[in-house]
């Protein structure tokens with residue numbers, strides 16, 4: 452029976468799937484997000500990596516504390532699930548440790564796991580090292596280029612997963628496909644930085660300039676950039692807040708999509724996910740969270756956005 456590896460559409464998703472693919476000779480991949488995995492046709496033959504557990508799947512490999520807790524909340528014992536799950540820096544690490552005692556693994560998997568650990572936890576010691584042209588950064592930063600469509604990105608991710616399975620990181624990063632994507636990425640990144648530089652602001656109440664605000668709600672298009680690039684322009688800020696229009700069926704609504712992240716170099720003990728949940732706007736993790744501010748009119752949304760920004764400022768100063 453053919454089995455598919457359902458995995459997260461990010462670097463750790465590809466890395467963990469590469470290790471599982473090597474060991475179990477499964478060569479079919481399907482990329483998903485933590486939200487849409489629940490809508491996928493996962494069968495009893497399938498394997499899930501780096502995503503929430505789906506009842507009845509054959510094997511599950513994960514490292515997210517929230518997913519393991521969610522399982523317990525459902526009355527399931529994580530130790531009884533086939534595969535491996537534990538809190539770790541990456542799903543790649545979990546899968547590697549699971550197969551190591553019983554399989555002969557290529558030496559280059561050690562570097563792959565190390566890379567997944569760093570990329571997935573943003574374990575960098577400077578903005579420069581986060582942006583540096585290292586093999587792991589190049590591969591991670593070229594997963595999506597030029598706002599590629601989901602099918603195009605999935606196609607690339609399947610290719611990347613097979614390459615990571617069959618070759619060392621350096622060789623994959625040096626390939627023509629990756630080098631061409633990287634050249635494009637450097638151009639768009641530079642444009643994104645210039646764009647954020649023009650657009651970013653601080654609210655007047657934020658005297659210490661702690662929260663870089665990137666407000667895209669007055670734009671007629673939805674820019675797609677990594678908001679953490681705000682730190683290139685404001686390296687001493689502690690948080691980055693991105694605001695954008697919520698689009699429904701191709702039309703702008705009065706609702707605002709908000710997402711907030713901590714400066715990865717100076718993480719505080721604030722729990723952004725809990726904060727967003729308490730405001731009943733959304734949720735997330737300690738270091739990054741998001742949600743939607745719903746409003747019926749332009750004025751209401753301006754007022755609610757201002758309230759939200761003051762609440763956030765209060766919270767981070769509390």
Ligand SMILES: [Mn+2]
Nearest residue numbers: 463501542571
């Ligand atoms: Mn992961």
